[in-house]
Amino acid sequence: MVTLDAKLSMNEQEISQLKEDIALEAQQLRNALFSSSAECGISVRLTFDGRDRPVGYVSKVSFFTANEEGNEIFAMEEESAAEIALNVRRVSQAREEMEALNVGMGGLREDEFRMAKEVGVSYALRSHRGSLSDSQMRSLNQIIKNASSPEEFTQICRSKVSQLKTEMEAVERAEIENPVKSFSGESTAVPDYVTKLIARIAGLRVHHLSEQRNPIGAVEARKILRLKTSRGQGAVLAGIQSVVSTLLGVQIDAFSSDETSRRGNQSAAELDVDDFLVQVNGSGIREALRLILDYEFEKPHILLVEEPEVHLHPALETALMQYLRSVSEKCQVFLTTHSTNFLDVGSLKNVYMVSKTPETTVRLLNVAEAEEAIPQELGIRLSSLFMYDRLVFVEGPSDEQLLRIFAETLGISFGQASVGFVTTGGARNFTHFATASTLTFLGKRNVRTVFLLDRDERNNQDLDKLRARIDGISELVVLDRRELENYLLDANVLARYLVIRTDGALQPSPEEVQEKIDKACEGLRSVAIERRALKEICAPVIPRREKVITRDAEEDFLTAAKRELDEVLLAVQELRNSVEKTLQLAENDVEARWSDSKIDLIPGDEILKRLFREYGLSFNKRKDSVRIASVMTGAEIPAEMKRIIDGLVV
Known part of the structure; x- marks a missing residue:
């Protein structure tokens, strides 16, 4: 007997639909079904028995939450199957x-x-x-x-x-003699909600790109030509051309050929890349186009890609991985790869190693196993050192994604400008990444570096200290607003996104959203004050090692060490004694700027959390931030953000 277990993530609407289907057959359990909103999806177990005529069947279906298995909604034993x-x-x-x-x-x-x-x-x-x-x-x-x-x-x-x-x-x-288990108890028939669920899963579109792929050419050219000549399809074609231009830095188009197609008397179609036939382009461009156009034309729910790195330059690998990450918002993507560049850009929590030693094993890798000694030591990968003309150090992966989406909306190609990103894990790691030796090393190889940091609670003195560390060897860009999420707080954009997020169930007006944003800000006024106070109260107070080492000759080690620790204790006591004063100063500072800049003083993700909660929704910083940015138009992207992105490619 063989069993396969899978977890299928579902959105809020899909989970609600499944619960509604169950409730139709068990009305007495409706309240129990809808009392919880923690479900993330379903766990499904497939079983294949070892009979002479093998039977494959769904043996178990359960809800699952972020932390554990949830309620079982269906189970079937071998005899029933x-x-x-x-x-x-x-x-x-x-x-x-x-x-x-x-x-x-x-x-x-x-x-x-x-x-x-x-x-x-x-x-x-x-x-x-x-x-x-x-x-x-x-x-x-x-x-x-x-x-x-x-x-x-x-x-x-x-x-x-x-x-x-x-x-x-x-x-x-006919009723079956061996009952199955349903949400409400034993049943002599497979519940309709299970049949509907399996039908929906079976209806998912799956597209498989094998390692040996058909060469791109006439088939794709005919599809593009059909879009060009079909009424109302111009926007679809323009969208595909924009994706290709942003990722690969090339323009694609299709034309009728003077030759006759083998299929009949109609003219054959030809695919052009930058005014040259696709066949005369490099294999890397052709392979990248194969993947992009397959997805854009097929729009599958599940995309399986074997060895996406075949024939690709490392820079193209990174561009394609970024594309697949954006695609994965709407499509489940599975990759098999030997390329470390795809691992560099991917999320390590989703990396599995498949090995044969001698039997085939599959295991989820942790960060320590996945990263090599050099990336651990430098914090950047060797591929990043030589692949780009410019490296941008950002605090988190969502920062990189937001910048890429803004650039794409503005028609700016980071790929063409040879701009790469390195995630530092937060401003606290600035010192680690901004070492003079590392930045000088990169500078000698003509790799320009830029550090992009959130404003947080930094004042001008803090910024001067940061700039002094990298003066002459790198650039520092600090946001005017507190963090990147603050640039998403546009009432028009958020109103549109809430409609999309709920599939039209919500239809808020921009005025209503702005009112709720203002309400969220007022509720978070104390947070803005406390964050500014904590910057001073929780400033690091560290014993100075050098003061002990370079002590006077007549002072012994223990005396010098205790003296240094006493100074630390004194500094901490002074901080403690001035907590009330520090809090008052922070409050005065916030109040003075509140009417004009309140939306820039509060963490943007906290405002978005409160806004979404007003509509009965949860806010996921990693997912929702990227999706909100995706619905912004060029005119809605703040001018400061436009200047920053322009500066990264100049």
């Missing part, structure tokens, strides 16, 4: 026999009937011979031998069809 499989085979065999009988019901002439009785029905029905199985032909031969005339043969076929329909309906209505 075998019984259902037998019934399915009986129905299938009956349907197959009915198909043959329907052919026979078409009627035979007298000469065909006599010949059929002598040499077999295959002669009389030779036009259907290729569509009927041997068992179907045997069934018809038996009927025709028992018939005395063509009319009787037709009548027997009609009677047999009626009998089979009755038998099929009886089998489909």
Whole structure:
């Protein structure tokens, strides 16, 4: 027996639909079903037994939450599965026999009937011979031998069809002897909500790009040409061309060729890349186009890609991985790869290692296993050192994604400008990444570096200290607003996004959203004050090691060490004694700036959390921030953000 376990993530609407389907069959459990909103999706177990005629079946379906397995909504044992499989085979065999009988019901002439009785029905029905199985032909031969005339043969076929329909309906209505488990208890039939669920899963579109891929060319050219010449499809084509231009830095188009297509007299289509036939472009561009166009044309729910790095330059690998990450917002993507560049850009929590030692094993890697000694030491990968003309150090992965989306919306290509990103894990790691040796090393290789930091609670003195560390060897860009999420707080954009997020269930106006943003800010006024106070109260106070080492000759080690620790204790005590004063100063500072800059003083993700909560939704910084940015138009992107992005590519 073999079992496969899978977890399928579902959005709020899909989970609600499943609960509603269950409630239709168990109204008494409606309150219990909808009392929880923690479900993230379903766990499904597939079982394949070891019988002579193997049966594969769904043996278990459960909800799951972020931390644990949730309520079981369906379970089936092997005996139940075998019984259902037998019934399915009986129905299938009956349907197959009915198909043959329907052919026979078409009627035979007298000469065909006599010949059929002598040499077999295959002669009389030779036009259907290729569509009927041997068992179907045997069934018809038996009927025709028992018939005395063509009319009787037709009548027997009609009677047999009626009998089979009755038998099929009886089998489909029959209760099974070995009950299955449903959400409400044991059941002698598979619940409709399970059948609907499996049908929805089976309806998912899956696209598979194998390692050996068909060369790109005429097929894709015809599809693009069809978009060009079809009414209302211009926007679709423009969207595809924009994606290709942003990622690969090339323009694609299609034209009718002077040659004639092999399929007929119509003109063949040709695909152009920057005014050259696609065939004369490098294999890297062709392979990248293969992947991008396959997704853009097919729009699958699940995309399986083997060895996406084949023939790709490292810079193209990174561009494609960023594309696949954006695609994964709407499509589940599975990659198999040997390229460390795809691992660099991907999320390590989603990396599995498949090995054969000697049997095949699959295991989820942790960060320590996945990263090599050099990346751990430098914090940047060797591929990053030589692949780009410019490296931008950002605090988190969502920062990089937001910048890329803003750039794409503005028609700016980081790929063409050879701009790469390094995630530092937060401003606290600035010192680690901004070492003079590392930045000088990069500068000598003509790699320009830029540090992009959130404003947080930094004042001008803090910024001067940061700039002094990298003066002459790197650049520092600090946001005017507190963090990147603060640039998403546009009422028009958020109103549109809430409609998209809820599939139209919510229809808030920009005015209503702005009102709720203002309300959220007022509720977070104390947070802005406390964060500014904490910057001073929780400033690091560290014993100075050098003061002990360079102590006077007459002072022994213990005396010097205790003296230094006493100074630390004194500094901490001074901080403690001035907490009230520090808090008051922070409050005065916030109040002075509140009316003009309140939206810039509060963490943007905290405002968004409160806003979403007003609408009964949760806010996920990593997912929702990127999606909000995706619906912004160029005119809605703040001017400061436009200047920053322009500065990164100049």
